[in-house]
Amino acid sequence: TDKLKEHFRSKIEPYNKKVKDFVAQYGDQKMGDYTISQVYQGMRGITGLVYETSKLDPEEGIRFRGYTIPELQAKLPKYPGGKQPLPEGLFYLLLMDELPDDDAVRRMSNNWVRRAQVPPHVFKVIDSLPQHAHPMTQFIAGITALRTESEFQKAYRQGIGKKDYWDPVYEDAMNLIARLPRVAAYIYRRTYRSGDHIEPDPRLDYSANFAHMLGFDNPEFYELMRLYLTIHADHEGGNVSAHAIRLVGSALSDPYLAFAAGMAGLAGPLHGLANQEVIRWVLDMKKELGGGLPTKEEIAEYVKKTLTEGKVVPGFGHAVLRKTDPRYMAQREFALEYMPHDPMFLLISRIYEVVPGILEATGKVKNPWPNVDAHSGQLLMYYGLVEYDFYTVLFGVSRALGTMASLIWDRALGFPIERPGSTTTDLLMKKFAKE
Ligand code: CMX
Numbered sequence: 001t002d003k004l005k006e007h008f009r010s011k012i013e014p015y016n017k018k019v020k021d022f023v024a025q026y027g028d029q030k031m032g033d034y035t036i037s038q039v040y041q042g043m044r045g046i047t048g049l050v051y052e053t054s055k056l057d058p059e060e061g062i063r064f065r066g067y068t069i070p071e072l073q074a075k076l077p078k079y080p081g082g083k084q085p086l087p088e089g090l091f092y093l094l095l096m097d098e099l100p101d102d103d104a105v106r107r108m109s110n111n112w113v114r115r116a117q118v119p120p121h122v123f124k125v126i127d128s129l130p131q132h133a134h135p136m137t138q139f140i141a142g143i144t145a146l147r148t149e150s151e152f153q154k155a156y157r158q159g160i161g162k163k164d165y166w167d168p169v170y171e172d173a174m175n176l177i178a179r180l181p182r183v184a185a186y187i188y189r190r191t192y193r194s195g196d197h198i199e200p201d202p203r204l205d206y207s208a209n210f211a212h213m214l215g216f217d218n219p220e221f222y223e224l225m226r227l228y229l230t231i232h233a234d235h236e237g238g239n240v241s242a243h244a245i246r247l248v249g250s251a252l253s254d255p256y257l258a259f260a261a262g263m264a265g266l267a268g269p270l271h272g273l274a275n276q277e278v279i280r281w282v283l284d285m286k287k288e289l290g291g292g293l294p295t296k297e298e299i300a301e302y303v304k305k306t307l308t309e310g311k312v313v314p315g316f317g318h319a320v321l322r323k324t325d326p327r328y329m330a331q332r333e334f335a336l337e338y339m340p341h342d343p344m345f346l347l348i349s350r351i352y353e354v355v356p357g358i359l360e361a362t363g364k365v366k367n368p369w370p371n372v373d374a375h376s377g378q379l380l381m382y383y384g385l386v387e388y389d390f391y392t393v394l395f396g397v398s399r400a401l402g403t404m405a406s407l408i409w410d411r412a413l414g415f416p417i418e419r420p421g422s423t424t425t426d427l428l429m430k431k432f433a434k435e
Pocket residue numbers: 239269270271272273274307311312313314315316317318319320359364365366367371372373
C-alpha cells in the first residue's frame with residue numbers, strides 16, 4: 001500500500017468539513033468590489049480562486065503553505081551535507097500541509113522511483129518531432145503521450161463516483177511528477193547531445209537523478225537543482241500555468257491534459273519562457289557591446305534601446321509582486337556562495353543595479369524589480385547547461401510539484417467546473433456610458 005496516499009486520505013474528510021462549515025456560515029459575505037478597468041486588465045487584483053498550496057504577497061513574495069523560501073531552506077530536510085531543501089519535502093508539505101521529516105522525504109523519493117518508468121512510445125513521439133523543435137514543443141508532446149497511462153481517464157470511463165475522483169488524480173499526478181525528469185532529460189540529450197541518453201540512477205534523490213540524466217554529475221549542480229526545483233514549484237493560483245492547469249482540470253480532463261495546458265502557458269515569453277529570453281537578451285547585449293563586462297552606462301543605453309524598440313526587458317516586472325522576487329534573492333545568494341566572480345553573475349548583478357531605475361522612470365511599469373527568471377539562467381550557464389532554449393522545461397518540471405498537489409486538492413474538495421462570466425464592450429457601454 002501507498003502510505004503517503006493513506007496519509008493524504010486521512011486529511012480529506014476533516015478539511016472538507018472545515019471548508020463546508022465555513023462556506024455555510026460565511027458564504028454570502030462580500031469579498032470586494034472591482035472596476036471596469038480591472039476587467040479590461042486581465043482581472044488584475046480580483047481574487048477569484050481558492051488555491052491552497054501557496055500564496056503570493058506583493059511585498060514579501062511567495063509563501064508555500066505559510067513558509068517563505070528562507071524558512072523552507074531552514075526547515076525542510078536536506079541531502080546529507082547539503083544546504084538546499086529537497087523538493088520531495090516541498091511536495092510533501094504542499095500536499096499534506098505539514099512539514100515532513102527525513103523519513104517522509106525518503107518515502108516520497110522511493111515512491112517516485114517506483115513510478116518513474118516512462119513507456120517507450122513517449123520517446124517515439126518525441127523522436128518523431130524535428131530535432132530543432134523547441135524543447136517546450138517536445139515537452140508538451142511528451143506529456144500528452146504519457147496520457148495513455150491515465151488512471152483517472154480509465155476510472156472515469158468505469159463510472160467512478162465524484163467523491164473518489166481524487167484517488168486516480170493522485171495516481172496520475174504522482175506518476176507524472178515521477179516521469180517528468182526522464183522525459184525532460186530525454187529531450188535535452190536528443191536535442192543537444194546527439195541522442196546520447198543517460199539511464200536514471202534510482203539511488204539518487206529526485207533532483208540529483210534529474211541532473212545526472214541531463215549529464216551534469218557535479219555535487220554543486222545537484223544542490224542547484226534542489227534549490228531550482230523547490231523555488232519554481234508554485235506561485236499561488238492565478239498565474240498563467242497554475243490557472244490553466246486548474247481550469248482545464250476542472251473540466252475533469254485528466255492531470256496529463258491539464259498539465260500540458262499549463263505548460264503551453266508556461267511557454268509564453270511573458271511567463272516561464274522569460275528565463276530563456278533573459279539569457280538571449282544578455283548575450284545579445286554582450287555581442288553588441290563587444291565582450292567584457294559592460295559599464296552601467298552601456299547597460300542603461302541598451303535597456304533604453306530595448307524599450308524604444310517596444311520590447312519588454314525580460315526578467316523584470318511582475319503582475320503581483322512589488323519588490324525584488326525572493327526567488328531571485330535565493331538564486332543570488334547561491335551565486336554569491338558558489339561563483340561570486342563569475343563574469344555572467346557580475347553582469348546580472350550590474351543589470352540589477354541599472355534596470356529598476358529606468359523602468360521606474362517610464363512611469364508605467366508597476367514593478368521595476370527583477371523576478372525569478374532574471375537569475376536562473378546565469379546559474380545554469382555557469383555549470384555548462386548553456387542551451388537556454390531548454391530552460392523553460394526545467395521550470396516546467398518544478399511547476400508540476402505545486403500544481404499537481406493543488407489539483408489533487410481540487411478534486412478532493414469537489415471543486416466544480418470553472419466558468420466565470422464575460423460580457424461585451426457594447427453591453428458595458430449601454431450600462432455605464434448612458435449620457
Ligand atoms: N519591460 C518593459 N515594459 C514593462 C515591463 C518590462 N519588464 N514590465 C511591465 N512593462 C510595461 C507593460 O508592458 C505595460 O505596458 P503598456 O501599458 O504599454 O502595455 C506597463 O508596463 C504596465 O504593466 P504592469 O502592470 O507593470 O505589468 P503586467 O502586470 O501587465 O505584466 C509582466 C507583468 C511580468 C508580464 C511584465 O512585467 C513583463 O512583461 N515582464 C517581462 C517579462 C517577464 O520577465 N516575465 C516573467 C514573469 C515571471 C514568470 O511568470 O515567470
